[in-house]
Amino acid sequence: MFRRGNREPIGPLEYARRLHLRLLFFVTLVFLYAPIVVLVIFSFNDSRRGGNVIWRGFTTDYYVKAFNNESLMEAFANSLTIAFVCTLVSVVLGALTAVMLWRFRFPFKAGFEGAVALPIVIPEICMGVAMMVFFARSGISVPPDWGYPWNLGNITIAHIAFSFPFVAMVVRARLANFNRELEESAKDLGATEWQVFRDILIPHMRPGLVAGGLLAFTLSLDDFVITFFTSGPDTVTFPVKVYSMVRFSVTPEVNAASTVLILITLVLTALAIWLQNREKKETRQ
Amino acid sequence: MESWRRNPLVFAAIALPPAFWLVLFFLVPLGIVWLYSFGENIDLVTIETTWTLENYRRAGEPEIFTLFVRSLWLAGVATLVCLVVGFPIALVITTSSPKWKSWLLLLIILPFWTNLLIRTYALLNILGSRGRINEALGWLWEMGDGFLTIIGLGQLNLLGERFTPLTLLGNNFGVIFGLVYVALPFTVLPLYAALERMDRSYIEASLDLGAGQLRTFFSVIIPLASSGIVSAIIITFIPTLGSFLTPDLLGRGQVDMIANVIERQFKSANDWPFGAALSFILLYATFFALAARSLLAGRRGREDAEAF
Amino acid sequence: MTDLQGRRAGQPVIAIDTVTKRFGGSVTAVDRVSLEIAPGEFFALLGPSGCGKTTLLRMIAGFESPTDGRILIDGQDMSHVSPNKRPINMVFQSYAVFPHMTVAKNVAYGLKVTGVPQSEIAGRVEEALELVHLGGYGARKPDQLSGGQRQRVALARALVKRPKVLLLDEPLSALDAKLREAMQLELVRLQESVGITFIIVTHDQSEALSMANRIAVMERGSVRQLASPADLYENPANRFVADFIGKVNLFEARVASRDNGSLVLHVQGLGEVRLPQGMGAAEAGRADLALAVRPEKLRLERERPSPERLGFEGQVQQVAYYGETSSVFLTDQAGHSIAVSIQNEGRSTQPMVTVGERVWCSWAPEDTLLLAD
Numbered sequence: 013m014f015r016r017g018n019r020e021p022i023g024p025l026e027y028a029r030r031l032h033l034r035l036l037f038f039v040t041l042v043f044l045y046a047p048i049v050v051l052v053i054f055s056f057n058d059s060r061r062g063g064n065v066i067w068r069g070f071t072t073d074y075y076v077k078a079f080n081n082e083s084l085m086e087a088f089a090n091s092l093t094i095a096f097v098c099t100l101v102s103v104v105l106g107a108l109t110a111v112m113l114w115r116f117r118f119p120f121k122a123g124f125e126g127a128v129a130l131p132i133v134i135p136e137i138c139m140g141v142a143m144m145v146f147f148a149r150s151g152i153s154v155p156p157d158w159g160y161p162w163n164l165g166n167i168t169i170a171h172i173a174f175s176f177p178f179v180a181m182v183v184r185a186r187l188a189n190f191n192r193e194l195e196e197s198a199k200d201l202g203a204t205e206w207q208v209f210r211d212i213l214i215p216h217m218r219p220g221l222v223a224g225g226l227l228a229f230t231l232s233l234d235d236f237v238i239t240f241f242t243s244g245p246d247t248v249t250f251p252v253k254v255y256s257m258v259r260f261s262v263t264p265e266v267n268a269a270s271t272v273l274i275l276i277t278l279v280l281t282a283l284a285i286w287l288q289n290r291e292k293k294e295t296r297q
Numbered sequence: 298m299e300s301w302r303r304n305p306l307v308f309a310a311i312a313l314p315p316a317f318w319l320v321l322f323f324l325v326p327l328g329i330v331w332l333y334s335f336g337e338n339i340d341l342v343t344i345e346t347t348w349t350l351e352n353y354r355r356a357g358e359p360e361i362f363t364l365f366v367r368s369l370w371l372a373g374v375a376t377l378v379c380l381v382v383g384f385p386i387a388l389v390i391t392t393s394s395p396k397w398k399s400w401l402l403l404l405i406i407l408p409f410w411t412n413l414l415i416r417t418y419a420l421l422n423i424l425g426s427r428g429r430i431n432e433a434l435g436w437l438w439e440m441g442d443g444f445l446t447i448i449g450l451g452q453l454n455l456l457g458e459r460f461t462p463l464t465l466l467g468n469n470f471g472v473i474f475g476l477v478y479v480a481l482p483f484t485v486l487p488l489y490a491a492l493e494r495m496d497r498s499y500i501e502a503s504l505d506l507g508a509g510q511l512r513t514f515f516s517v518i519i520p521l522a523s524s525g526i527v528s529a530i531i532i533t534f535i536p537t538l539g540s541f542l543t544p545d546l547l548g549r550g551q552v553d554m555i556a557n558v559i560e561r562q563f564k565s566a567n568d569w570p571f572g573a574a575l576s577f578i579l580l581y582a583t584f585f586a587l588a589a590r591s592l593l594a595g596r597r598g599r600e601d602a603e604a605f
Numbered sequence: 606m607t608d609l610q611g612r613r614a615g616q617p618v619i620a621i622d623t624v625t626k627r628f629g630g631s632v633t634a635v636d637r638v639s640l641e642i643a644p645g646e647f648f649a650l651l652g653p654s655g656c657g658k659t660t661l662l663r664m665i666a667g668f669e670s671p672t673d674g675r676i677l678i679d680g681q682d683m684s685h686v687s688p689n690k691r692p693i694n695m696v697f698q699s700y701a702v703f704p705h706m707t708v709a710k711n712v713a714y715g716l717k718v719t720g721v722p723q724s725e726i727a728g729r730v731e732e733a734l735e736l737v738h739l740g741g742y743g744a745r746k747p748d749q750l751s752g753g754q755r756q757r758v759a760l761a762r763a764l765v766k767r768p769k770v771l772l773l774d775e776p777l778s779a780l781d782a783k784l785r786e787a788m789q790l791e792l793v794r795l796q797e798s799v800g801i802t803f804i805i806v807t808h809d810q811s812e813a814l815s816m817a818n819r820i821a822v823m824e825r826g827s828v829r830q831l832a833s834p835a836d837l838y839e840n841p842a843n844r845f846v847a848d849f850i851g852k853v854n855l856f857e858a859r860v861a862s863r864d865n866g867s868l869v870l871h872v873q874g875l876g877e878v879r880l881p882q883g884m885g886a887a888e889a890g891r892a893d894l895a896l897a898v899r900p901e902k903l904r905l906e907r908e909r910p911s912p913e914r915l916g917f918e919g920q921v922q923q924v925a926y927y928g929e930t931s932s933v934f935l936t937d938q939a940g941h942s943i944a945v946s947i948q949n950e951g952r953s954t955q956p957m958v959t960v961g962e963r964v965w966c967s968w969a970p971e972d973t974l975l976l977a978d
Contacts, residue, residue: 021670024504024688025497027385028393037389037401040382044408044481047419050429054422109315116308118301124316131323134583135539137556138330138576139323141563145333145573146326149344173322176315205307234412237541237556241563251414258418258546267422270415281410285403501668502701502759504688506715506766516714520705 048274055267074268084269087253094164094249095232098171102228103221105172106179110220111213113180114187131174132181140241143170147242156244163247170242171232178231179224186220219291226284230277334573344569352574361558365578368554371469372538375476379484379533380526382477387488388518402489409482417546420475424465424547431462467549475543484533491525492518524594531590535583555579616680617641618769618802619665624674626660634660636826637674642770642804642819647796649817650806653849657826662772662806666695679769689718694763695772698779700755702747708734708758709743715766733765736795753784764799773805777812789815810850814838822846844976847897853974854903854943856896872896874939875917880970897974900946905933905958906965916967919943921958933958935966 022029058071078084109128113121131139147153147166154165190213198208236251243252250273257266301308334353336346355361390401408416423429438460465471499521503513519526541556548557555575562572619642626635635657642648650658663669665676667688676683683691694715703711712730721729734740737757747755756776763771776792777785793816796803807813813820814834821831822845830842841847844855858872870878878896910916919935922942926949933945945966947957958964 023669024510024667025500026392028389028391028397033385033389036382036385040386040481041404043478044405046429047423047478048408048411048416051415051419051422105315105318108311112308112311112315115298116301116312117298118308118312127319127324128315133535133587135536135556135579137539137541137559138327138580140541141559141572141576142326142330143322144563145329145569146322149329150325152321169322173318176318180315230410234414236412236414251412254414254418255542258414258421266418270412270418273412273415277411281407496699496701498697498699498701499703501666501688502695502697502703502762503714503718504668505666505693505695506718506762507689508714508718509689512718516718517703521703523705 051267052271052274055264055271057264057267059264074264075272078265078268078272081265083248084250084253084257084265087248087250088269090164090247091233091250093161094168094171095229097164097168098175098232099225099229101168101172102175102179103225105176106181106224106228107183107217107221109176109180110183110187110217114184114190128177128180131177136235136237139170139174140238143173143238144241156246163244167239167242167247167249170238171235174235174238175228175231178227179221182224182227183217183220186217186223190216219287222287223284226280230280233273233276330573330576333570334577336570336573338568338570341567352570353578355571356574356578361575364553364555364558367552368538371472371476371544371552371554372534372540375473375480375537376484376530376533378473378477379481380488380529383481383484383488383529384522384526387485387492390485390489391492402485405485406482413479413542416479417475417542420478421466421546424471424474428465430465434463435460466547467551469552471547471549472544472552472554475547476537476540479540479543480533480537483536484529487525487528487532488522491522491528494525495521527590527593531586535586538582539579615643618644618646618679619804620677620680621661621665622675622677624661624664624671624676626657626664626669627672633826635664635671638823638826638828639674640821640828640831642802644769644802645800647793647803647816647818648805649813649820650804650823651810651813651820651849652808652823654808655825656823658806658808658823659774661823662695662774662804665770665804666693666772667691692768693770693772694766694768695774696756696759696763696776698775700752700759700779702750702755702758702762704747706747707743708739708745708747708750711747711758712743712762712765715762719766729765730761733761736764736799737761752779753788756780756788760795764795764801768801770802770804773803775806775808777807777809785812792816814850822849824849841897841974841976843978844895844897847974847976852900852944852946853897854900855976856941858894858896858975860892860894870894870896874937874941875915878915880973880975895976897976898968898972900932900944902968902972903943903945904967905945905947906967909965910967913970914967915970915973916965918963918965921960921962921964924956924958924960926956931956935964 027033054067055074056070056072057067058069058073113125113128118124143166154162156163158165194212194216195208198212203211234251235249236255239249239252240255243249248256250269254266254269257263301312332346333344335348335350336344337349337351339345356365386405390398390405393401421428425431465474495518499517500513503517504510508516538554539556540554541560544552544554544557545560548554556579559572559575559579562568562575566572619640621638621640623637623639624635625633625637627633638657638661650661652658660669664671665678665683667683667686670684678692702708703714706714709730712733713726716726716729730743731740734743737760739754739757739761742750742754742758747758750758756779773792777788780788789812792803792805805813805816814837817834819831819833820837821828822837823829824845830837830846832840832842837846837850841850841853847853848855856872856874858870858878861869861871861877863869868880870880872878875896904910904914909918917937919937921933922936923934925932925934929949930946931949933947935943935945937943943966
């Protein structure tokens with residue numbers, strides 16, 4: 013798009029080739045990426061005190077420091093544990109929801125559909141306080157004396173509650189273009205209900221399940237607000253830990269830890285794109 | 298689609314787990330908050346639902362009313378900025394060559410996948426009084442001052458006696474900057490979808506009939522993309538209105554939005570009933586926006602349906 | 606000679622001067638095309654999909670710019686003139702009738718944006734709608750119209766601007782067969798009444814033949830023949846045109862000898878054939894030719910035809926009944942399949958020939974076409 017020396021005159025609808033629009037696009041990219049790039053660069057900054065301001069040379073000390081910061085690493089491990097469990101349960105619940113909405117007519121279906129969409133649309137703060145009040149007052153809560161990893165239960169339950177509707181949305185979109193004749197022809201060839209589900213429907217849903225799973229993992233790993241209201245002093249996740257560090261002071265250690273998390277996100281995104289492209293190629297064949 | 302009665306056991310096996318989770322861990326918690334919003338603090342830990350409207354009445358007091366107005370205003374300005382920037386961005390992506398299209402879209406969406414807290418923290422680094430922007434401005438000041446000294450005007454202090462950093466945090470600018478930064482990728486998606494769906498020959502027909510590019514933009518492109526624009530406004534405005542982290546970190550306690558006050562009721566102020574009422578006011582505002590959109594979309598949908 | 610306005614007597618309204626269009630540096634959509642279109646012509650660009658006809662039309666309209674060459678409208682170079690400044694208008698394949706405006710607003714749009722006074726607009730819009738038989742439809746929205754009516758709106762919207770040239774991109778492709786036929790006649794009537802030059806792009810030969818005065822047949826970016834409809838059909842310049850327009854039977858032939866007045870050919874499946882000179886434009890100098898005959902020029906007989914007619918004896922392989930005509934497929938001695946079209950004149954339900962029967966197939970020498978490439 014930014015190729016120079018292209019002699020072709022710009023067509024009237026080729027807005028992407030107009031200089032001022034390209035400039036706007038470029039400035040927007042700088043706006044979106046500059047803060048992140050600066051953050052990554054300064055995670056390697058060799059500054060003595062918290063002063064995260066002036067470049068003083070390259071170092072990986074803060075990565076070492078971050079890895080040696082026990083509470084930070086513990087928060088990181090908590091985040092990964094929660095995200096892992098949340099992904100597994102969300103994929104199952106999301107897939108069931110999608111199949112249920114796709115396959116059946118039942119009373120109050122529109123109401124159920126709306127309720128499933130609710131966790132996606134309501135402000136996080138509302139859900140956060142609701143979960144906090146629920147665990148504090150309903151009597152349903154993981155007893156604090158159960159210890160690790162059970163003490164992460166409350167956060168995980170809350171994460172699943174807002175993640176599985178997203179999975180359901182993704183899987184349902186995938187099911188929408190399922191060719192019913194495949195199911196019928198399988199039955200025609202003698203397959204039972206269960207065999208149809210296992211051999212026809214699940215393979216068709218697979219890309220949706222994978223995409224939904226990645227989405228659930230990212231959502232759980234990223235969530236701050238809802239976790240902030242459901243976590244206790246012993247159950248801190250990475251974003252909550254970073255938040256408390258950021259509130260008190262800005263340290264290159266946080267930059268280093270953030271860079272690691274950005275890297276994980278990038279890898280997950282690349283994985284998602286790769287899977288998607290592979291799927292596209294397969295369907296083309 | 299088949300009726301659940303044909304296969305009640307299969308239906309139950311599929312429906313019960315998600316329905317259970319949704320009801321117990323989402324609807325019940327929301328219900329408790331709703332009940333508390335009509336409640337009173339009896340002592341430090343007990344809240345009794347007395348069906349009082351006091352909590353909602355308090356939301357109408359000047360201080361809180363101002364808070365709501367400010368939140369709506371901040372979210373509105375941020376949405377407007379996102380729309381004005383996002384529309385040309387979406388236009389560039391739609392009209393770029395097929396080879397580039399998905400990559401450009403990915404470039405815009407990618408930040409959305411990055412952790413919100415990290416992105417907000419990254420902005421702190423940039424906007425702070427000793428952050429990157431002020432550092433760059435300070436450097437420019439030094440250069441300018443040095444230049445003036447060289448040409449013999451140094452004693453006049455034309456650029457001020459010393460460099461004063463701009464205040465970019467703890468004010469409306471910082472919060473709006475952060476809200477736009479967070480929401481922009483969101484805004485671009487529905488706009489892109491709407492422009493991608495649009496038949497190019499409408500634009501060509503307008504040009505062919507003698508309208509200039511600007512005229513075509515306002516009288517053809519924008520009206521035809523209106524459903525995408527409405528979606529973009531809703532999808533930007535709702536999460537922005539409920540933002541907690543951005544005003545918390547970039548507003549530095551000077552620029553609160555609704556979510557910050559809600560948080561305070563539940564954490565430090567320990568006034569849950571009032572916080573619950575504020576939560577539900579925010580929720581109702583969200584529902585209102587969603588209902589407005591589906592009303593608009595419904596009308597448009599019928600028009601589209603009639604076209605075929 | 607040019608006068609002060611740069612006009613010449615009999616000057617073409619559109620001149621396409623060795624225009625080439627390449628996409629992405631590799632795909633050549635239009636390859637050194639030169640054409641001149643006279644005022645008042647009904648001109649057709651005809652060809653299979655991907656032949657470059659639409660690209661050529663879009664270059665005239667200004668939506669694409671030529672990689673090389675120039676397009677002149679009324680003698681003026683259009684290279685740096687944007688589409689909204691060109692004195693031409695277009696009817697789009699999808700009609701592109703703005704869905705958010707009423708019919709009247711659609712028609713008025715082109716006048717409004719070019720600063721025609723409000724007082725004049727209403728009258729001209731009404732007039733244009735009358736012209737396409739849509740008087741009284743002004744207040745409707747496009748989604749309340751049928752496909753054919755929407756096309757009329759697109760026509761009115763373009764014609765109301767009184768362009769020098771009206772471009773029509775596959776205007777009939779979205780209509781059903783009956784409506785398409787009516788619209789063909791309608792477009793010809795319209796063109797005659799407004800006197801504007803029409804340039805139509807189509808892949809449908811019958812559309813082009815029935816409407817246009819002149820047709821440019823395109824293939825892979827080049828114009829293969831430029832002629833009147835009857836000329837194209839009866840005197841195709843090459844195999845592509847002969848095959849694309851109508852049906853044709855081809856025989857490979859080699860020039861055996863030439864003497865004054867006639868040409869002796871060795872034709873596969875027919876043997877030695879003597880033809881008078883001047884049978885086809887492309888016979889000169891080439892040794893390998895194709896001999897072509899249209900199916901309806903062929904006659905089937907049980908007896909051997911008179912010696913001045915060309916012909917062969919073949920076996921009937923298949924008979925396809927179409928109602929007004931039937932197609933009989935024969936194989937000659939060499940095993941080629943030949944199609945013969947016969948009129949079903951009598952009211953008989955029995956086929957004229959039966960499968961497996963041996964019959965004579967013949968035609969007059971002057972109905973023969975000689976094609977070079």
